[in-house]
Amino acid sequence: MSDKLSKTISFLLAATTALLVTACSSTQNIPDDPFSSVTLTEEQRSWSNQEDKYAGLLDTYGKQKCSGVIAVATDKDLVYLYCEDDVEKDGTTPVSQDTVFDIASMSKVFTAVSILQLAEKGKLSIDDTLDKYFPEYETGRNITLYNLLHMNSGISDYLNNPDPFWNISGEDAANKQLSDIYLDKTTDDEFLAALYQAPLESEPGSKYSYSNTNYRLLAMIIEQITGEKYCNYVKKNIFDKCGMTKTSSMATGDLTYAPRGFEELVEYGFCSEDGYPACPNNSRGDGGIHSCLTDMVAFDRALFGGKLLNEKSMEILLKEDNGYCCGLKKEASGYAHDGSSLTCMGNNKIIESGEFGHVYVIRLERTGSVQPAEGELPDPMAGTNYTKGIWENGCYTNEYAGIRLELSDEYEQVGEAMLNNNVPNILADCTEEKDWNREAATKWDCFVYSMDTDIHDNISIMYVNTELAATDTADYTEDNYLDDRIAFSEFTEGDGWSVGERKTVLLGGKEYVRQIVSGYDSFSSLNMTNITYARKIDDNLMAVIIISAFYDNASPEDYEKLFM
Secondary structure, three states: OOOHHHHHHHHHOOOOOOOOOOOEEOOOOOOOOOOOOOOOOOOOOEEEOOOHHHHHHHHHHOOOOOOEEEEEEEOOOEEEEEEOOOEOOOOOOEOOOOOOEEOHHHHHHHHHHHHHHHHHOOOOOOOOEHHHOOOOOHHHHHOEHHHHHOOOOOOOOOOOOHHHHHOOOOHHHHHHHHHHHHOOOOOHHHHHHHHHHOOOOOOOOOOOOOOHHHHHHHHHHHHHHHOOOHHHHHHHHHHHHHOOOOOEEOOOOOOOOOOOOOHHHHHOOOOOOOOOOOOOOOOEOOEOEEEOHHHHHHHHHHHHOOOOOOHHHHHHHOOOEOOEOOOOEEEOOEEEEEEEOOOEEEEEEEEEEOOOEEEEEEEEEEOOOOOOOOOOOOOOOOOOOOOOOEEEOOEEEEOOOOEEEEOOOOEEEOOHHHHHHHHHHHHOOOOOHHHHHHHHOEEEEEEEEEOOOOOOOEEEEEEEEHHHHOOOOOOOOHHHHHHHHHHHOOOOHHHOEEEOOOEEEEEOOEEEEEEEEEEEEOOOOEEEEEEEEEEEEEOOEEEEEEEEEOOOOOOHHHHHOOEO
16 A cells, blocks of 8 residues: 555545544635636536636536636636535535535645744745754755745655655555554654654755655744744634635544545555544645645635735745645646645646636546446456456566567566456446546556556556447447547646547557547656557457557657567
8 A cells, every 4th residue: 555556546547423623714704706606516626717708628628527626716706616526524515615624735835934924024035954953953954845835855755755754665664654644543653753864855946856754844833933833823824814714624523525445545544434634733734734725725816816925935935946836736727736645636736827816726626436336347368369468577468469569677567466456436426427437447457567666667568349439329439539538637738738640550560549639747847748548459459558658759650569
């Protein structure tokens, strides 16, 4: 569950009764609530602003759905709202714009804003070195608050890369350490003791390396400077100023979304018995804020409207250094940040618009696998001539499909158990019948990834039962699959992605229909090239090969020569 492989795959394939609330929530009314005049019904789970000027935005975002909620807003208006047809944890309240989710790493921008507010007041400088706040941290003499803010401190990630930070080895030790973190059994003193001994992964300021440790340290510095808990500071200086009445930090018991598929997480000791995070202390600064669409729109508008920081501080906040700003990542069209908790995830996107000033696209949703009402998923390969491929000595071979892939030693294969879990997890995000059919009809056969970089290039080989994937009686072709994949993966031209020309190519002597999509990936802060190949093998079996490369100028020919 906790090794690098698990983290890589969870990212790529593009995480009891209610407790009492133990921390801060806001009390002011939300000014100019854009949602106040919008009412959804059981039959109608989305709303669109039909003013002509928003037609372009609706073309891009107005059909999106998810296992949660989505809002699209400008500085003045609400443009689009979607809420899934489900209920909150109480079993009766419909999911709405006020449903509270764990926004996880989307919390980091709140920490960055707090640091810059204190800098404006002369309480600290972002050029301060860490030994000023942690005198026992000798390595901190060369690391500044600027380095923490921009994720280039070189400090290893206490959460996503626990082995070097905690000086442990092996999956069992990592899972035990992560359980202690997730259940709030690790103290600040233990965290700092590990930090003081942990080796740096790189020289401070030399490269971008995403690390939750950076923002947890920033939260601890905020507490040193102000003499109050992190949650109290962000409540008074951000939540209340923005009118975020349902938002909290360092709290338990206030989340209202209904988790699903968390049984294994409970077994590992990663969450509470009802599927919620249980680490209000350990997640402060780098995560741990709970919020909803209503409040997140209010926050984005206040931040980019100049109500939280002055102009100079906003320039610092939005300055990109090796791919990371301060709690936000630079994108082609503006800024964004993802958040991924154990049972929910989200994205906060701010688009700079000449016409509207800013456009805010916010998504909050549940993760976890779901099953059809009838029970277990059927075998997607039933009734086909599918035979499993063989991975041996760096070579993948499937004789029936006519596929042979030869790779270098730097590639490793994902385990069988993890492959079997992929489709159920992806099904959790399906909102259209065709998406459900296509994923439920898919058998993942092999997934290999390159270990030569921090962000792993990868190759997926899968097979699709075309009779199951079809939503009608028509033949399900390679073009049908590629169209569905582009739509489901939200590779939208107007959202920073470039969809290339579709063409037929020879791969290992077989004709495939190839689709290349490229764009800026907000998670890795790198350009991504996604190459998908589809080929009908027989009447009801299709081979699909997907290559994801995370560097500039990735060439399909570099990968196509690997297929013999």
